Amino acid sequence: MGGHHKKNLRAEKAKVKLKGAKLPKGLNVTKTDFKVRKIEIRGQLTESSLISSNGQRRQLNLKETLSRLRHYNLKFRTDALRNVRDAVKLGEAEHLVGHLNELFQGIAGGALDMERDVRREAFKTLDVLLEALSTQAVVPFFHIIAAYLRCAMTHVQPAIQEDSLLLLDVLLQRVPSSMLAERSASTIIGHFIDMISRTRHDTQHTNRLLTVRMGQGQGQQTTIKWRTKVLLRLQQILGTLLQQHNSGSGSGSDAHSQSRTIHFDKQTPQFYNVLCPLRVDSRGLHALLGERLRQADDQQLRGYVEQLMPLLQDNWLEVRPQQQPQQQQQQQQQLLLSVDAAESLHVLLDIMTQLWQLVHQYESVQQEHTRHLSNWMRQTYASSFMRHFVKDCxxxxxxxxxxTQPTPDxxxxxxxxxxxxxxxxxxxxxxxxxxxxxxxxxxxxxxxxxxxxxxxxxxxxxxxxxxxxxxxxxxxxxxxxxxxxxxxxxxxxxxxxxxxxxxxxxxxxxxxxxxxxxxxxxxxxxxxxxxxxxxxxxxxxxxxxGEAQFATFLNYLPQLLLKPSVADATLTAMSTLCRQQNGVFMSALAENAVQVLANLEQLQVTGDASNDDNRRFENQKRILNLFYYARQKSDSSRLQAALKHLEEHSSERIASYFKCLLSYD
Incomplete structure (x- = not known):
């Protein structure tokens, strides 16, 4: 030990010692008066897989990108999602059409990723991709997205469940309501219910209990917000069912109007099409693929009501303010709702309204026009609804x-x-x-x-x-x-x-x-x-x-004929009032006869998109027919002045029709 110490001392003494005079005062400072140039990057290379080393754009390497969508490395997965999104934005989506199966598997699979950043990138990429692709291109692969959505909604991780609502927002915005309602609405509604409640094991499946959202830093207030977020998406899903019903009823009527049925009769000449029209399969894709058929509409709708109505009422019972015993003994005091309770009540009532709209729509299309579903709903939930939402509050x-201090707006x-x-x-x-x-x-x-x-x-x-x-x-x-x-x-x-x-x-x-x-x-x-x-x-x-109540409205009603357009329902109501011999309306119409007939050529009937002259003349005759009833409430000189104005400024057939109308007994 001692030898090494002496050896180290000799080495230290052998080092060269720099000895010299100190620098004069003022010279030992750093110079800062030099000039520099800023480094400017004119074009940042944002996509390494799309741009080669020499700066030339090359075709997207799909094989490498698809493999990186499932890579174990976080950065590789994120970069692959961004590359797909940038390629679609740059108009290179045609290279992806042949690989949509693998692409949707990789992008939608990001909804189950354990990393939050990857999930958010996957939702952004899916949003851009669905916006660029047509509906026909998405339909065969929609079951892939729906499957991952259901898995995310039922995941054991609360963070993945919460982000599944973002995936649903993308589908609600980019996917047509008919596709979403036909293929996955019933299943998604069931998962929505599972996200905020659980089934009682000792009773029927329709009897459910609300669950408390447990997690880090989460309490009762967070549970209310979580349920409101889930119920808000549920409201949007029910809205897709309502939109699907409206679009389906309109398409069915059009198809029925185009069909032509000919019954053979040997006494009359018959005319048939030479070419047979193409037979179009109108079944949905789920039927072509042999998927399980849905339940009947009445059973499915009744199942929605049985599961949702008790949960909505129980949710309100938890968030509403409770009245203290001393307040109950005194006079009824107004209970103020918190902001979260008010938002929750807003969503709850909207969902109940949508359920009633679905029930009314279903019953309106039934041939028997029965009201058994609405009657059952009233008998089951009317008293509890009135007690919880009106009487007890x-x-x-x-x-x-x-x-907080609000802004001026x-x-x-x-x-x-x-x-x-x-x-x-x-x-x-x-x-x-x-x-x-x-x-x-x-x-x-x-x-x-x-x-x-x-x-x-x-x-x-x-x-x-x-x-x-x-x-x-x-x-x-x-x-x-x-x-x-x-x-x-x-x-x-x-x-x-x-x-x-x-x-x-x-x-x-x-x-x-x-x-x-x-x-x-x-x-x-x-x-x-x-x-x-x-x-x-x-x-x-x-x-x-009667006339005493509606006099103001009836006197105002003819003024609608002086505007550029009038609704078809308004004309129907005017005709009904004339046939009912309503004196107030006919007197007001007769007083404005000259102005109404002067505006007849420019008046358009709302809802009539046809520019056919015959159709336009039929609407004009509907207005002229009103004066057949109103002439008994009008001065003959006023109607003659209106006829003279028509003869000078309107077409001949309008003037001749009005002249015949006035002379008809």
Whole structure:
């Protein structure tokens, strides 16, 4: 040990010692006055697999990219997804058409990846790919995407379950509703239910329990948000079922109108097609592939209702504010909803409304026109719905005002949504949806529902008086609630609450004549159609007060013929009023005869896309026929002046038709 130490000391002494004078003061500093040039990268190479070393673009190496989609390395999988996405954006999707099976397997398989970044990249790539491909190219491989979606929705990892909703958002945006509803809607709805509930093992399969979402840093509040996110996607899936029904009914009517059946009769000449038309297989792809057939529509729809209605009610019982015992002893105090509770209530009521729409659509297409499904739904869930959503809670609902400082736009929005709420902001959309649902559950109200309908009608009157504070989307819900109250349940409600029903009708007419309804989303047109349907039914017309109630609307109705277009339903209502010898309408029509006939050439009938002259003349005759009834309420000189104007400015056949009409007894 000592020898090594002496050896090290000798080595240290042998080192060269730099001895010299110190630098003068001011010279031992770093110079910073030199000039540099910035390095500019003019074109960044973002895709290594698409650009070669010499900068020339080459064809996408599909074999290498497809293999990297399943690679064990995270960076390789992410780069492969980005390369596919960039290739599609650059217009090279035609190279991928022959490999869609492997491509969809690799991209959709990213939904089950344990890494969050890979899952998000897979969803972005699938979104771009579905947007670039046609529907016919996606149909044969849609079962692959649906299979991975179902696996992600039922995965044991909560993070993968949560990201499966993002995959569903891509399908809802890029895949046609008919394909999604026909192939996977029933299965996806079942998985949605499993994501927020579980089956009781000791009872029937329809009796389910809500589950609490467990995880790191997750509590009751996170559970409410999670259920709301799941139910929001469920609402969109039910919307695809409604869209599929509407599109299917329209296509069926077109096919029926094009078919021609000829019965042989030897007494009359027969004409047949020379060429036989091609026989088109109208079955779905699942039927061609031999997949399991779906259940009957009524059984499937009843299964949706049996599973969803109890869960929706239980979910509301957990999120609604609980009333304290001291509050129950005192006068009824308004309970304010939290923001999460208000959003949850919004989604719950929308899903219930969609279930009722599906039931009504199914029953409307049945040849027997039975109401067994809707009657069963009322008998099973009407009393519990009314107890949980209306009676046990103080209607109308209000939520806690937000304490954060809003932007100027938000200040205006909050000002519109208050509607004179003394304690909180009114949940306008939820309250209006509740009105419509109560009308669905109780179409023939009895004396027991008098007080419940009284509170609903009072709230509708409040909204009509302050219509400027209601947004266009909320006005659509208001029109749906008015249709359920005034038209669908009008006969029974006029017997139960005649005064309040008359007040609602009066405010509705006053708001329409004053043009308080917005024209966005067709709100004003829907109100007009509703009023036209009411005046065509004699029992409703007389029940609401007859000419005394509808005088303002009837005097305004002929002015619609002075606009550039008029709806077909409006013309039908005018014809019905003339046949009913409605004096107020015919007098108003006669006073505007000259202006109406002057606008006849420019007037278009909404919904009639045909430019055929004969069709256009038929619509003009419908307007001229109104004056056949109105001539008894008009001065003959006024009609003669209108005839003279037609002879000078209109076509000969219109003038001659109107002249014959006036002379006909």
């Amino acid at each position: 103080s209607y109308p609902y209000q939520r806690i005002p937000q304490l 938000k200040k205006q929005k909050r000002k519109r949504s208050k509607l004179n709420a003394s304690q909180g902001e009114l949940c306008i959309a939820q309250n209006l949806s509740l009105v419509q649902l109560v009308c669905h559950f109780y179409p023939e109200p009895e004396e027991q529902q008098r007080d419940d309908y009284s509170s609903l009608l009072m709230y509708i009157n409040q909204c009509l008086r302050q219509l400027h504070s209601v947004s266009p989307d909320e006005q659509l819900r208001l029109v749906a609630a008015l249709r359920a109250l005034l038209l669908d349940n009008g006969d029974k409600l006029l017997q139960l609450q005649p005064h309040q029903m008359g007040s609602v009708m009066s405010n509705c007419i006053e708001a329409y004549v004053a043009q308080h309804y917005t024209t966005r989303e067709g709100v004003a047109t829907r109100v007009l159609n509703l009023l036209c349907l009411v005046v065509q039914r004699r029992e409703l017309y007389d029940g609401y007060g």
